[in-house]
Amino acid sequence: MGLFRKERKENDDVVQRLSSQAGHIIAMLKDVFHTAQGLDHWKALLYASGLAGFACHQAVKANHESFVVVETNAGRKYFFGDDVNKYLLEDKYSVLCFMNGIYEHVCPGKAAPDIHGVIKNAVSVIGNGDYKIWNVYVPEEVYKEIKSCWDGIYENMTAKYCKNPSEWPVLYGIVLQNIMLEAMKAVSPENVYIAALECALYISKMDVESL
Secondary structure, three states: OHHHHHHHHHHHHHHHHHHHHHHHHHHHHHHHOEEOOEEOHHHHHHHHHHHHHHHHHHHHHHOOOOOEEEEOOOOOEEEEOHHHHHHHHHOOOOHHHHHHHHHHHHOOOOOOOOOHHHHHHHHHHOOOOOOOEOOOEOHHHHHHHHHHHHHHHHHHHHHHHOOOHHHHHHHHHHHHHHHHHHHOOOOOHHHHHHHHHHHHHHHHOOOHHHO
């Protein structure tokens, strides 16, 4: 029991530390996607959720964990497995944990939308040339933009704020949580939640071999 309390405190300390740093990334996204009409909530959400999914994939790679690789007839590879799901959906401080937290904050007493349909759909459309994220964005183009953003801020933000790759999904889960809160001021919380999960799920399955 003492060990559990210690581990929990250490994890809480990580979240507290990264929360203080995530504000810089959140401010960057708000600045980049600010328009004359205010924040472009959808574009900011696309990047925040894409970065969260990307962080999960990159954490698996950096920690030399395992993927289940699925190759399409066109030779594109997509990456599944428990280790990706751990960072995205299952850990106490998974990306989904932060998504659920902000949903419960905005909609107290209301259960978050069921994720099973979103997960099933994401798996079913992997490699489908007709699929677009949110019926708008070509996944390969989104991936390229997200990777470019990740590469551009990696040294000055991600690597600077995080002590190890396992913290990357936590950092970007916090970023996503805050961007979701902004989006929920203009869009229904359910739509924001489902959209964020769809994008994060798909991007978490991609790498350069998926292009």
